[in-house]
Amino acid sequence: MEFKTPLLTIEDPDNLHLCFVLDNKTYALNAKNVLEVTTLPLINEPQKLPEYIVGILNYNDMFINVIDIRKVFSLTQKKYELSNKIIIIKGSESLIAIIVDEVTDFFTAHPSKIQRVMGESFNNIARTFYKLNDEVVNIIDLDVLEETIKKAHFEENTTNYSELFPQDEEALCVLQKRRNDIAKIPVMTLDAAVYGKDQYIVFHLNNHTYCVYSLFVKELINVKNYPVTKIPYTPVYINGIINHKGNFYTVMDLKKFIGLEDKNSEIHHDDLSDKKIIVLESSELKLALLVDDIVNIINIAKESMEVKNDMALDNMFIQAEAFIDNQVYNILNIDKLINDKRLYVDNSN
Structure with missing residues (x-):
């Protein structure tokens, strides 16, 4: 699932959101920050990385951190499957990728209908929600997500993520091929402001x-x-x-x-x-x-x-x-x- 054209061509892009699922709960990201959605590839794990970081992905000749969003939200850890999705996101400081259960749909969130969460929710990263067809959709604040990851930079990662990936030979071959495809085939031109950062x-x-x-x-x-x-x-x-x-x-x-x-x-x-x-x-x-x-x-x-x-x-x-x-x-x-x-x-x- 690739976005061959910029999402900004869609009507009302500032309020367009992409939905994804974790443990049967729906979350959303502002779609203008989404560069690509793809299936789970093999992730490079060259060393012990900071908290929340699964490994490193080569994307468009850039190395980006892959985040376990489940751990960021303090959800129960579970093993990855070939059906898991990766969402590659353009943040204010860098590109990041998050692993989710599945990606479902787009929707336009009318600002007047976005509601504030009372109290702290999901480490204060999902501070607003939207009711979509009687379903509550938690909206991710990307700036807060980036700041949370940044603060955990010096915390040692206690999770052995390699054990969460499928281990059978056939699955590993599929993951390897996906990783190679992501590394060698650019899907779009990156924003100059992001690409210009060394x-x-x-x-x-x-x-x-x-x-x-x-x-x-x-x-x-x-x-x-x-x-x-x-x-x-x-x-x-x-x-x-x-x-x-x-x-x-x-x-x-x-x-x-x-x-x-x-x-x-x-x-x-x-x-x-x-x-x-x-x-x-x-x-x-x-x-x-x-x-x-x-x-x-x-x-x-x-x-x-x-x-x-x-x-x-x-x-x-x-x-x-x-x-x-x-x-x-x-x-x-x-x-x-x-x-x-x-x-x-x-x-x-």
């Missing part, structure tokens, strides 16, 4: 927090799901190669390449199972960066970045620094990285 993948190397610009990133994966084949007579920073979707990628230990000491190198010398991989692909090479953990996806405006003429930072492949919420984010110099002569074999002789 998204960065945040990852850890020891105690350092790095970011890589998302447009360079093809996918985020767990090492434990992809056996690394070692190659003899390669530099110490090359772990081997992986076969990912029929393509071979060189696995490079970013800490060793940069020159950071691995604190756990003596204890778990060959155990990479807890590591994460950031898959990069350019016209020159296919590279899988081995990192300690992938922790978040954030927007960093160019005005927040500070470029420093510091040789020490340059040696650590830091292009700039961003200071957000009392934390320093090191922006990875991806151009310097992929053009480093150590990644190429000299065939001149």
Whole structure:
């Protein structure tokens, strides 16, 4: 179910709402914020994510957080099914996706008939309701939903969402195909104001927090799901190669390449199972960066970045620094990285 044309072409778009269902109760979102509705795909789960976040979805070459709206509303957790729907929403700050039981219909909510909920309801996210054919429809306040998710950003997620997905091989193949289709087929042109916000993948190397610009990133994966084949007579920073979707990628230990000491190198010398991989692909090479953990996806405006003429930072492949919420984010110099002569074999002789 895709919206091939902008919903703004519909009469009275400001009051048009999309209905969805959770546990036989009906909720609604303002339709002008809805980019797409699709069936449940396989969700990337590269690491422990903050509260409410199931994982990450590649949509229109943008990485967006997938939210368990059921948990946000403190509803009883239940396993996902192939029939579940994903609603991709354009918020005021970013794109998000929510998992719902089903999507039912559109309706126009006449402002004079929208009523206020007395007291707190669904964490104060559904503060108004509308009576539609004798049915109560709870209307989601998207700004409050975004703020609730943002506040939970530093809370550790206590739910193992991977256990909630179908586990049989046939279902996993269906979910995988859906994920690939969403990633490779744009369904509409994104709003310039949203697309213009620079998204960065945040990852850890020891105690350092790095970011890589998302447009360079093809996918985020767990090492434990992809056996690394070692190659003899390669530099110490090359772990081997992986076969990912029929393509071979060189696995490079970013800490060793940069020159950071691995604190756990003596204890778990060959155990990479807890590591994460950031898959990069350019016209020159296919590279899988081995990192300690992938922790978040954030927007960093160019005005927040500070470029420093510091040789020490340059040696650590830091292009700039961003200071957000009392934390320093090191922006990875991806151009310097992929053009480093150590990644190429000299065939001149």
